[in-house]
Amino acid sequence: MRDAALLRPARRGLAALAVLAVLALAGFAAVRSILPPAAAPVSAPAGEFSAERAFQHVRSIATRPHPAGSAANDQVRDYLVQTLRGLGLTPEVQDTVSPQGGELSASAGGTGLARVRNVVTVIPGTASTGRIFLVAHYDSAQTGPGGNDDAAGTATILETARALTSGGKLRNDVVLVLTDAEEACLCGAEAFVRQHPLARDSGVVLNLEARGSSGPAIMFETSAGNAKLVEAYAHAPYPVGTSFAVEIYRRLPNDTDFTAFRDAKFTGLNSAYIDGAAVYHAPTDLPSAMDRDSLQHHGANALAVARELGGEDLTSELRDLGDATYFPVPGLLVRYPGALVWPLAVLAVLAVGALAWLARRRGRLTGRRLALAGALTVVPIVVSVVLAQLFWAALTLIRPEYGALPIDPYRPGLYRAGVIALAAAVVFAWFALLRRRLGAAALAVAGRGWLAGLGVLLAALTPGGAYLATLPALAGALGALVALFVRGWAATAAITVGAAVAVVILLPTVIMLFPALGMGMGAAGAFLTVLLLLALLPVIDLIHPSAEPVQGLPAARARRRGALPTLAASLTVLVCAAAGLVVDRFDAEHPALTQLMYALDADTRTAQWLSTEASTQEWTSQYVAGDPKAVAEILPAFGDEELRTGPAQPADLPAPLVTVTTDLKTSDRVLTLLVKPQRTARFVTLHVSAASQVLTATVGGKVVPVDKAAGGGWGFGFIFHAPPPEGVRVALTLRGTGPVKLRAMDASDDVTAMPGFHARPAGVGVLGSHSSEMVAVAKTYDF
Numbered sequence: 001m002r003d004a005a006l007l008r009p010a011r012r013g014l015a016a017l018a019v020l021a022v023l024a025l026a027g028f029a030a031v032r033s034i035l036p037p038a039a040a041p042v043s044a045p046a047g048e049f050s051a052e053r054a055f056q057h058v059r060s061i062a063t064r065p066h067p068a069g070s071a072a073n074d075q076v077r078d079y080l081v082q083t084l085r086g087l088g089l090t091p092e093v094q095d096t097v098s099p100q101g102g103e104l105s106a107s108a109g110g111t112g113l114a115r116v117r118n119v120v121t122v123i124p125g126t127a128s129t130g131r132i133f134l135v136a137h138y139d140s141a142q143t144g145p146g147g148n149d150d151a152a153g154t155a156t157i158l159e160t161a162r163a164l165t166s167g168g169k170l171r172n173d174v175v176l177v178l179t180d181a182e183e184a185c186l187c188g189a190e191a192f193v194r195q196h197p198l199a200r201d202s203g204v205v206l207n208l209e210a211r212g213s214s215g216p217a218i219m220f221e222t223s224a225g226n227a228k229l230v231e232a233y234a235h236a237p238y239p240v241g242t243s244f245a246v247e248i249y250r251r252l253p254n255d256t257d258f259t260a261f262r263d264a265k266f267t268g269l270n271s272a273y274i275d276g277a278a279v280y281h282a283p284t285d286l287p288s289a290m291d292r293d294s295l296q297h298h299g300a301n302a303l304a305v306a307r308e309l310g311g312e313d314l315t316s317e318l319r320d321l322g323d324a325t326y327f328p329v330p331g332l333l334v335r336y337p338g339a340l341v342w343p344l345a346v347l348a349v350l351a352v353g354a355l356a357w358l359a360r361r362r363g364r365l366t367g368r369r370l371a372l373a374g375a376l377t378v379v380p381i382v383v384s385v386v387l388a389q390l391f392w393a394a395l396t397l398i399r400p401e402y403g404a405l406p407i408d409p410y411r412p413g414l415y416r417a418g419v420i421a422l423a424a425a426v427v428f429a430w431f432a433l434l435r436r437r438l439g440a441a442a443l444a445v446a447g448r449g450w451l452a453g454l455g456v457l458l459a460a461l462t463p464g465g466a467y468l469a470t471l472p473a474l475a476g477a478l479g480a481l482v483a484l485f486v487r488g489w490a491a492t493a494a495i496t497v498g499a500a501v502a503v504v505i506l507l508p509t510v511i512m513l514f515p516a517l518g519m520g521m522g523a524a525g526a527f528l529t530v531l532l533l534l535a536l537l538p539v540i541d542l543i544h545p546s547a548e549p550v551q552g553l554p555a556a557r558a559r560r561r562g563a564l565p566t567l568a569a570s571l572t573v574l575v576c577a578a579a580g581l582v583v584d585r586f587d588a589e590h591p592a593l594t595q596l597m598y599a600l601d602a603d604t605r606t607a608q609w610l611s612t613e614a615s616t617q618e619w620t621s622q623y624v625a626g627d628p629k630a631v632a633e634i635l636p637a638f639g640d641e642e643l644r645t646g647p648a649q650p651a652d653l654p655a656p657l658v659t660v661t662t663d664l665k666t667s668d669r670v671l672t673l674l675v676k677p678q679r680t681a682r683f684v685t686l687h688v689s690a691a692s693q694v695l696t697a698t699v700g701g702k703v704v705p706v707d708k709a710a711g712g713g714w715g716f717g718f719i720f721h722a723p724p725p726e727g728v729r730v731a732l733t734l735r736g737t738g739p740v741k742l743r744a745m746d747a748s749d750d751v752t753a754m755p756g757f758h759a760r761p762a763g764v765g766v767l768g769s770h771s772s773e774m775v776a777v778a779k780t781y782d783f
Helices: 009-032 051-061 071-086 151-165 187-195 227-233 243-250 257-263 292-310 338-361 367-376 378-398 400-404 413-438 440-461 467-483 488-517 519-535 537-543 555-562 564-583
Strands: 092-099 110-123 131-137 173-179 204-210 214-222 267-275 324-329 332-337 592-594 597-601 606-611 625-630 642-648 657-664 668-676 683-689 694-699 702-704 714-721 728-735 741-748 764-766 775-782
Touching (some): 009 488, 051 071, 051 151, 051 292, 071 110, 071 151, 092 702, 110 151, 131 187, 131 257, 131 292, 151 173, 151 204, 151 292, 204 257, 204 292, 214 227, 214 243, 214 292, 227 267, 227 332, 243 324, 243 467, 257 267, 267 488, 324 338, 338 367, 367 413, 378 400, 378 413, 378 564, 400 592, 413 440, 413 537, 440 467, 440 519, 440 537, 467 519, 467 537, 488 519, 519 537, 657 741, 683 728
Parallel strands (some): 592 764, 597 775
Antiparallel strands (some): 214 267, 597 606, 625 642, 683 714, 683 741, 741 775
16 A cells, blocks of 8 residues: 555555554543543532442442342442432332233243232422433342342442433423332333333333443443434533444343333333443342443433423424444544445445556556455454454363353453454454465555444344444545555555444444453454454554665565564563453452252152252352253243252252132133241242143232243243232132142252351352252142
């Protein structure tokens, strides 16, 4: 390319330093634009959001685990009600039974339901045209106090409500919805959208979540037709979100409370901070683990967006402009209509085509070399992806405990840097091997061709992510076209501008993608890194040692000189891996995670230890051994899940009691039951033998679907979370009048109290799963 080839050797080093300085500044600004702001102190003005004020709520909420139905959760709810009343509001508690909704209506072991107690209140507007719903869940997983998930969202809403009530009123009503039983089954949100009067006319929902302990608060999900909502979000002081994240999340099987609102045709936005995910649902999810800057980011944006929407006319349709493409750049959120996705993708292809044609006319490349370069560009893409996965596999081989972590190690920064360096080493090696054979121009044009082609593919499959390839390809091609018509510093400047666009767009995405997908999918980060480096090939050519011929330098020495960047990047990979293993050690505050359960069969008075661990941890191996096996026959609530097992001493625990209140043996038998745990239980289940065909079922007063089979010879079943003290009433209509076999089970979370349990040593902790520490007691009934 002209920007490199026409610079005199005496000025080449200076040009390289200038370009690197510009790109380093662009990269620094791009990364800084997605970092959370500093936490505001308690003394911040009353109308502003203060993370330090909000953190006082976090400490009150997350003192201990408080799953739905627990006494600890009752205390948290009382605190929320009292706090809201202290703001002059009139909160109510929506106490009801709700099944899971939509696609979530049936889980592995049957239909999910819960008794939920949502806390709801309204900040009335002056002349409301609609409602804005601020949503977060106040329950935690049973294994952790939920200092981040979701005391962060709950505290954000409390502090936002304080700020909104301290000044002038908004035009529109703001409804605060603090949901229950999100961790159990998302039933609190479902109960609100289906049963509460305030939800009848829909509205705009802002859901606030956390899946880790640090990082930026990313707006990662929207309702369909999000252009106007994205425009409102752009008024936040620190908007961090990409349409690519929305496209990815829509294709994942993950759900939050936002799912119920989205399925009920609410419009809205879903935000969370997601880094530091090793504490997710674990006992280490303490208030002390929270990065208060992340809390500030969450709250400052939520307050600003609520105020922006609070002044809008919400009677206008918020979905009528389609989906927008958007992404953060220093100082703002770039956004443009989805209608421009295809024109920009086509324009990028045309620009790269024009560049290839003109470069060929100018003698910078040949058609054969360009074709070979295009074909061989697949090599760094594939190799870097494969090596990134092998990199993580090697780390988990060295440290097997990594296999049990939910998303990432406690300190993944060095490993992430290692993946980036690994991708760089692959690209540098590929470039050094092919530069002298095919030419830098052919490789650079081929790289942009791959970006443009990927932009077309993304436009077809994930339109919101097409900008990641389209805009770098377009900017790079236009910069190179300019460079073909000018000389010296002007050419270098044109190429630098195109490269800076790629850095500003792709580098923040690489940074955000690592915590989103975890090291187990580090290949995604490697792939995007390769795309960025393909866009930077003209710059790599400018600074590459082999780019500048030295008279009299032997060929072998020239090759060694050209290998220096590859060797440096490879050495960085090894240093990052080694340093990461030294830095990321397990200790009492950062324990290796284990998963253990206990199950008692009340029919035979036999017990066993159970574990979901894919590879048995050293501590867990004293309880379970052998290959995983299905347990649905004795524990139908686990569905088709396979668990590792081991014999255990039977404990003196009562089984749940099932009594018949009505038994009408007509042509279609009607059986009314009361299912009542005889101990404190987080949930209770009931399953019907597959030999009995269930036609209809009502559980806790709610009609539930009956087309879910649990496996292991069991048919219809349900899982009822937070069962009331009086038990759960069930009405079944069954085909025929023959005997009915039922299997009841309840579950508590006190595995440490079981006979034969040995305390975990320092450095060994509890995996934050919904079945960790569970004690299940099951019994069969025949009627």
